[in-house]
Structures are given as structure tokens and as C-alpha cells.
Amino acid sequence: MSQVVKGELGQRLDHYLSRITPFGFAGAALLAQDGEVVLNKGYGLANRAEGIPNTAQTVFSTGSISKQFTAAAIMKLEMQGKLHTGDPLTKFFPGVPADKANITLHHLLTHTAGIINYSGEDFVMADKEETVLKILAAPLRFSPGEEYAYSNAGYSLLAAIIEQVAQQPYEQFLHTQLLAPAGLHCTGYRLPDWSATNVAHWYNGRNDFGTPLEKPYPSWNLLGNGDILSTTEDMFRWHQALLGNDILSEAVKEKMYTPEQQEYAYGWRVVETEHGRCIQHNGASSYGSSALFRRWIDANVVLVLFCNTDYMGEVLIRTLQEPLEALIFGEDVPLPPPLPAAPPCPLETFAGEFVLPEGDTIHVSLENDSLHLMPSSQAGINWLLSLSEAETAVYNQSFQQTQTVMAAALAGDTEPLFNSLARREARTSGVLRTWQELVEEVQPTEIKVLGIRPSLYLEDACEAITKFTGPEESGWFVSIWRDGQNVGVLLTELTSDNIFTAVAQPVTIDTLVTYHLSYAQPRQFQIVSESSSIRELISEQNIPARKV
Structure with a gap:
């Protein structure tokens, strides 16, 4: 399928994705309505070094969307009478430890088995037997069936079971029983002939991680749980196959x-x-790739979104999921202004340090044909957001509150955290579980409040991102504040601490516009020049940042 932009809805999404590409988007999107593809197009670059663009045919990683292929393979084997989702692990593996003897395929499929999340690094080679033994030897997080905890390792066990029952390699079974019958010719790990395809590179900031085909791939740390390669068109074909009963029964x-x-x-x-x-399902990697597959069955709408870059340390598809849904179903989303064909002033003239009146700095760099404005402190974040005096006071107060309660929690005193909670009695146990999860995973010894920003989860609220660093791991704790009280907490994953960086483009000789995909709010800054040199940037609140 070649590029498609069709009808009012297709044009609406294409307009949005084209506008945000200079501000950090790169990937491909397919949208279908009532069975008809109205958008299938690539944006940005698949290979920055060679200037190769993303297209409707570019191959991307599906990330954890791969899990539904593994689930479909298990269900195919059940259709064939070769296994049942109620079967225990003891039917497939000898010497299963007693605490795991009651784990069933159903538990693995629904992430309720209690086993570990990861068996090892994605691209570190590990054989099947070694991986299975490692997973089975690890302590359970809870008794099977009692709770939910996402487990990549659980889907690796399912892949091993598929190989044992089908008596053929996992990818071969997927190909012969599911993918080929559904018409998916550009989906898999190594079986497709990738030589004539454009496989997108993965980018985390400036770092080019190449493609998975250049790595030990697929390792058994990855097989069955992630990073099957595919195209937007193939994923739509898979959706269509699942609507019928030829591949899987009703x-x-x-x-x-x-x-x-x-x-x-x-x-x-x-x-x-x-x-x-x-x-639906999504997928993401610390290397910068991410994917989203949403099938609104009742509305008969399908969205496939692939991204081959992160967004200031955040997973790009997460920043786009909400605005894309709004656009699909008729709502408006603020857009950055259209850019001139060529920059009105050389981008490199902006590079350097800008100093705010109280001494805080904004570091401006030129990256991937855009300007990145990185604040050094909360004052710089406030300036980039063009906050009013009242809003600035709220954000600064929230920063101090976060610093106080998180430092106390790190020292072993969670009482200040609980005292800050709105609806303390109802929420204390849930917040404690979230905090304990962070402590168990990271074993933190250091804390840094990265900053406060508008909440992505609750309206009329702001959220603090706090980084906890341990001997080997880091974790990020999100505290949501409204009216001086904590109204929400969650854990998130970041690939860098640059999440408050704003991407900017000059739109005229005297106007610079920033647009942060997470907030979907364009901000304008006045450019003050002298003899072709940039001297100042002045915010919408008339606060200058002087270049030094």
C-alpha cells in the first residue's frame, strides 16, 4: 500500500502529524474508518545520517504489541487441541519449583502469575533452557492469581511452551499458522527478507541505536514478549484477519x-x-522506539502508530495517544503555527546559554534541525511555560512540597507524604504500595526533584517528577498536586532527565515558537537581535533571557 491521505479525517490527522514533525515527531501512522484506510503515511526520518525518510512502507518495532501474537499462537494451539489455557507449568517443564506449580497458561497470559518482569537485557544473547530456568528460579512477587504485575518473562515462557507443543521454532509457528494466512509478509523477527526494506533506526535523543537486525536478535530475553518488526499495513491486515474467523474462531x-x-x-x-x-496494546523501548495499536471495535476505527524516536526522555506514543484520540473523534487540538519553507534566521545563531533575571539558565542547542531549550531549574521551566505570577507561586510551592515529602520518604519517614494526601484515609494503602514498589525495584539512595509541569493526567493540576537513584537502577515517581494537596501518584519510566526541554522553531525574524507535545501548547517568544546576533528571548510574560 502506498501513501494514503484521504477524506476529512485523514487530512485532519495528517495536518496534525505534519505540523508536529518539526517539533519532535518521527514515525508512521495508519488510520482506518469503517474498514477504509484514510491515512497511511510516514513522517520524519528513518535514518538521520543518510537522510532516509519514514514512509508508509517503513518497517518498525511493534514492541510489546508482540505479546498479542504470542497469545494468538497459544489460542491457535488450543483450537488444535494441543493445550489448554488452564494447563499448569508442570505439564511443560520438569522440576518446576513448588511455589510455581500452580501457575497456569491463563496466569501467564494475563500477567497474574507473579513471576519476574525481565529475565535479562533485550539484546544480550541467552538460550531457551537458560532463560526458562532463570525465570522459574526467581522468587514470586505474589501468589499466582492474587494480583496483577506486568511480566515480559511470562511471555517468554509462553514462547518456549509454543515451541515445545508445536515442535517447531516460535517464529516459524507464527509465520505458518498466523502471519502468512493473514497476508502479513513484512512481520517477524528474522524470517522475512528485510534486505529490500527500509527498517527504521531507533533514536534516543542524539543517540542512534541502529536497527535490531544489527544486534543479537532475537534473544530469549525478548522472544515472545517484544520487538517483532512490522509495518502499518501489515498490522491493519492483522486487525482485519482478527475480525473474521479464519485464523482464530469466534x-x-x-x-x-x-x-x-x-x-x-x-x-x-x-x-x-x-x-x-x-x-489495544502499546510497546516501548529504552532505545527510543514505541508503538500503539488501538482497535475501537464499536466505532469501527483502527489506529496504528509507530515512532522511532523518544521525546525528551519520554515514550513518544504516550504523549500522542490523547491528542490523536481527540482528533479522531472530532475534537480540536492546539497546533504549532506553520513554519516557513526556510528558517527566517540561522538556527545555529541561537545556540548557547541564556540567563534569566535571577541567574537561572536556559541552554539552547541545535539538534535534528530544531532548537532544544533546556532549563537548569524550576525557574527556567516556569519561563518556558510562560506562567503567570500566581501560577509560578503554585509551581514553586509544589516543588518545595515535593522536595520535603520525598526526601523524608527516602530517609524512611513516609508520614509527611501521607499527610500531603487528599482523601488520606482512602488513598494511603495505594500510595504506600506504589512507594514500596519503587523502593523494591530501585533501592534508592539519592533523590532529585526534576521539576514541576502541567499534569498529563488530571486537569487543573500540576505534577512533580522525582528521580530516585539506586546502586544499579533508577526510578521516577510522579506526584500530582492540586490546591496544595497530593491528588495522585504513579511510577513512570524515562530514558533521560531532559523531559522539561522545549523544542522550538523560529517562525519569523522576531518570533520563536516552542511546542511541547505533552502539553500541546504553543508558546511564543520575542527574538531580540543586534547585528545579526541573537541577544535576548522574551517570554509571553515579558521576562527576558539574555544570551551570554
Whole structure:
């Protein structure tokens, strides 16, 4: 399928994605409505060094969307009478430890088995037997069936079971039983002939991680749980195949789409939205790739989104999911202004340090044909957001509150954190579980409040991002504040601490515009020049930043 931009809806999404590309988006998107593809197009670069663009045919990583292929393979084997989702691990592996003897395929499929999340690094070679033994030897996080905890390792066990029952390699079974019959010719790990395809490079900031084909791939740390390669068109073909009964029966699909804890079914999240039932999954990697597959069954709308770069340390698809849904279903999203064909002034003239009146700095760098404005402190974040005096006071207060309660929690005193909670009695146990999860994973010894920004989760609120660093791991704790009280907490994953960096482009000789994809709010700054040199940038609140 060649590039498609069709109808009012296709043009609407294309307009948005084209506008945000100079501000940090790179990837490809497919949108179908009532069975017709109205958008299938690539944006940005697949290979920055060689200037190769992303197109409708570019190959991307599906990330953890791969899990639904593994789930489909298990269901295919159940259709064939070769296994059942109620089968225990002891049926497939000898010497299963007693605490794991009652784990079933159903537990693995729904992330309720209690086993570890990761068995090792994605691109570090590990054989099947070694990986299975490592997973089975690790202590359980909880008794099977009692709780939900996402587990990549659980899907690696499922892949090993598929190989044992099918008596053929995992990818070969997927190809012969699922992918080829569904018409997917550009989907897999190593079986497709990738030589004539454009496989997108992965980018984390400036770092080019190449493609997975250049790495030990797929390792058994990855097989069955992530990073199958595909195209937007192939994923749409898979959606169409799942609508019929040739690949999987209606009864099997009903079972596969029945959600358990945390709305997780077999390889899919199944959620009820204001637009009806949505069957979905996403995927992401610390190397910069991410993917989103959303199937609004009742509305008959399908979105496939691939990204081959991160966004200031955040997963790019997460910043785009909400605005894309809004656009698809008729809402408006603020856009950056159109850019001139050529920059009105050389971008390199902006590079350097800018100093705010109280001495805080904004570091400006030129990256990937755009300007990156990195604040050194909360004062710099406030300036980039063009906050009013009242808003600045709220953000600064929230910063201090976060610093106080998080430092106390690190020292072993969680009482200040609990005292800050709105609806303390109802929320204390949940917040404690979130905090304990961070402590268990990271074993933190250091803390740094990175900053405060508008909340991505609650309206009329701001959120603090706090980084906790341990001997080997780091974790990020999000505290959401409203009216001086903590109204929400969650854990997030970042690939860098640059999340408050704003991407900017000059739109005229005297106007610079920033647009942060997470907030979807363009901000204008006056450019003050002298003899072709940039002297100052002045915010919408008339606060200057002087270049030094």
C-alpha cells in the first residue's frame, strides 16, 4: 500500500502529524474508518545520517504489541487441541519449583502469575533452557492469581511452551499458522527478507541505536514478549484477519478478549471508552522506539502508530495517544503555527546559554534541525511555560512540597507524604504500595526533584517528577498536586532527565515558537537581535533571557 491521505479525517490527522514533525515527531501512522484506510503515511526520518525518510512502507518495532501474537499462537494451539489455557507449568517443564506449580497458561497470559518482569537485557544473547530456568528460579512477587504485575518473562515462557507443543521454532509457528494466512509478509523477527526494506533506526535523543537486525536478535530475553518488526499495513491486515474467523474462531477470540485484572486479557488490554469497546496494546523501548495499536471495535476505527524516536526522555506514543484520540473523534487540538519553507534566521545563531533575571539558565542547542531549550531549574521551566505570577507561586510551592515529602520518604519517614494526601484515609494503602514498589525495584539512595509541569493526567493540576537513584537502577515517581494537596501518584519510566526541554522553531525574524507535545501548547517568544546576533528571548510574560 502506498501513501494514503484521504477524506476529512485523514487530512485532519495528517495536518496534525505534519505540523508536529518539526517539533519532535518521527514515525508512521495508519488510520482506518469503517474498514477504509484514510491515512497511511510516514513522517520524519528513518535514518538521520543518510537522510532516509519514514514512509508508509517503513518497517518498525511493534514492541510489546508482540505479546498479542504470542497469545494468538497459544489460542491457535488450543483450537488444535494441543493445550489448554488452564494447563499448569508442570505439564511443560520438569522440576518446576513448588511455589510455581500452580501457575497456569491463563496466569501467564494475563500477567497474574507473579513471576519476574525481565529475565535479562533485550539484546544480550541467552538460550531457551537458560532463560526458562532463570525465570522459574526467581522468587514470586505474589501468589499466582492474587494480583496483577506486568511480566515480559511470562511471555517468554509462553514462547518456549509454543515451541515445545508445536515442535517447531516460535517464529516459524507464527509465520505458518498466523502471519502468512493473514497476508502479513513484512512481520517477524528474522524470517522475512528485510534486505529490500527500509527498517527504521531507533533514536534516543542524539543517540542512534541502529536497527535490531544489527544486534543479537532475537534473544530469549525478548522472544515472545517484544520487538517483532512490522509495518502499518501489515498490522491493519492483522486487525482485519482478527475480525473474521479464519485464523482464530469466534469462541477463542471471545476468550482472548475477556479482561482480567487491570483490564488485561490475553495479550491485549480491553477497555470501555466513551467511544465503545477498545482492544489495544502499546510497546516501548529504552532505545527510543514505541508503538500503539488501538482497535475501537464499536466505532469501527483502527489506529496504528509507530515512532522511532523518544521525546525528551519520554515514550513518544504516550504523549500522542490523547491528542490523536481527540482528533479522531472530532475534537480540536492546539497546533504549532506553520513554519516557513526556510528558517527566517540561522538556527545555529541561537545556540548557547541564556540567563534569566535571577541567574537561572536556559541552554539552547541545535539538534535534528530544531532548537532544544533546556532549563537548569524550576525557574527556567516556569519561563518556558510562560506562567503567570500566581501560577509560578503554585509551581514553586509544589516543588518545595515535593522536595520535603520525598526526601523524608527516602530517609524512611513516609508520614509527611501521607499527610500531603487528599482523601488520606482512602488513598494511603495505594500510595504506600506504589512507594514500596519503587523502593523494591530501585533501592534508592539519592533523590532529585526534576521539576514541576502541567499534569498529563488530571486537569487543573500540576505534577512533580522525582528521580530516585539506586546502586544499579533508577526510578521516577510522579506526584500530582492540586490546591496544595497530593491528588495522585504513579511510577513512570524515562530514558533521560531532559523531559522539561522545549523544542522550538523560529517562525519569523522576531518570533520563536516552542511546542511541547505533552502539553500541546504553543508558546511564543520575542527574538531580540543586534547585528545579526541573537541577544535576548522574551517570554509571553515579558521576562527576558539574555544570551551570554
